[in-house]
Amino acid sequence: xxxxxxxxVYTIAVIGAGGKMGMRVSNNLAGTDHIVAYVENxxxxxxxxxxxxxxxxxxxxxVADADIVVFAVPDLALQAVTADLVPQMRSGAIAxxxxxxxxxxxxxxxxxxxxxxxxxxxxxxxxxxxxTPEEYADTFGGIAAPQDAIAAIESDDPAKKEILDATxxxxxxxxxxxxxxxxxxxxxxxxxxxxxxxxxxxALLNEALAExxxxxxxxxxxxxxILYGHTQVALANGLRGDNPFSDACLIAMDYGRESIIKDDxxxxxxxxxxxxxxxxxxxxxxxxx
Numbered sequence: 001x002x003x004x005x006x007x008x009v010y011t012i013a014v015i016g017a018g019g020k021m022g023m024r025v026s027n028n029l030a031g032t033d034h035i036v037a038y039v040e041n042x043x044x045x046x047x048x049x050x051x052x053x054x055x056x057x058x059x060x061x062x063v064a065d066a067d068i069v070v071f072a073v074p075d076l077a078l079q080a081v082t083a084d085l086v087p088q089m090r091s092g093a094i095a096x097x098x099x100x101x102x103x104x105x106x107x108x109x110x111x112x113x114x115x116x117x118x119x120x121x122x123x124x125x126x127x128x129x130x131x132t133p134e135e136y137a138d139t140f141g142g143i144a145a146p147q148d149a150i151a152a153i154e155s156d157d158p159a160k161k162e163i164l165d166a167t168x169x170x171x172x173x174x175x176x177x178x179x180x181x182x183x184x185x186x187x188x189x190x191x192x193x194x195x196x197x198x199x200x201x202x203a204l205l206n207e208a209l210a211e212x213x214x215x216x217x218x219x220x221x222x223x224x225x226i227l228y229g230h231t232q233v234a235l236a237n238g239l240r241g242d243n244p245f246s247d248a249c250l251i252a253m254d255y256g257r258e259s260i261i262k263d264d265x266x267x268x269x270x271x272x273x274x275x276x277x278x279x280x281x282x283x284x285x286x287x288x289x
Contacts, residue, residue, distance in 0.1 A: 012036050016040060022072035063088050065090065069093060079109075082097075094114070094117050096117045119152075149168050
């Protein structure tokens with residue numbers, strides 16, 4: 001139930017409160033004035049919640065009164081968990097998932113009188129001006145380094161958006177901006193833009209580093225130093241245009257694209273390829289539209 005104060009207070013249920021993401025969400029919510037119920041089924045997760053000094057609540061009790069239910073459970077569990085709990089939510093409440101894959105794939109249980117929302121952290125930017133050791137150490141976000149968040153809500157009600165916005169800012173704090181998109185657009189951002197492309201490139205850089213050290217025999221410290229420094233330059237120049245690449249570098253970049261990148265790589269942004277990618281991620285044969 002919403003309480004009328006200078007800062008709105010909402011009743012929030014966290015499902016999966018003792019899991020990896022659930023603990024991050026719960027740690028941040030514990031420092032707010034919101035009324036929070038923590039739900040966890042696994043013995044290890046229950047123990048982590050108790051060790052953090054938080055009380056556990058039965059799922060049915062937690063969702064019955066919640067303004068918003070945060071489903072902080074893995075994508076592969078969302079279908080079963082929402083099938084169980086969404087029917088028990090109160091009318092007008094918000095069902096919030098933290099990743100768009102299952103929502104876009106149509107795996108979630110819906111109700112006409114329950115509002116579906118998705119929110120995902122952007123993580124602290126590589127260009128963030130960090131000033132403290134805690135900010136430097138917080139590469140994931142939600143602890144000390146400011147970050148943005150992306151959200152989608154299937155409602156035009158400003159009051160519902162206010163509840164979602166307050167919740168997103170709390171669970172991913174400190175948050176600078178919350179950018180609103182559609183569920184489909186959020187799925188195009190995550191996984192296509194950031195996992196299929198950016199995370200893959202990050203892993204490829206590590207593979208290239210290992211090849212340089214193990215096959216070419218370059219001392220690891222030297223290889224790591226030049227890669228880390230040039231990665232920053234490459235991203236600053238490539239994403240922001242801070243400085244132009246040299247003519248020789250541009251030639252080497254063309255060779256890299258010809259040798260590594262497929263000519264049709266932009267197909268990953270097509271709807272059918274997004275469906276194929278999500279089906280693989282969610283262990284489905286296919287996604288029906």
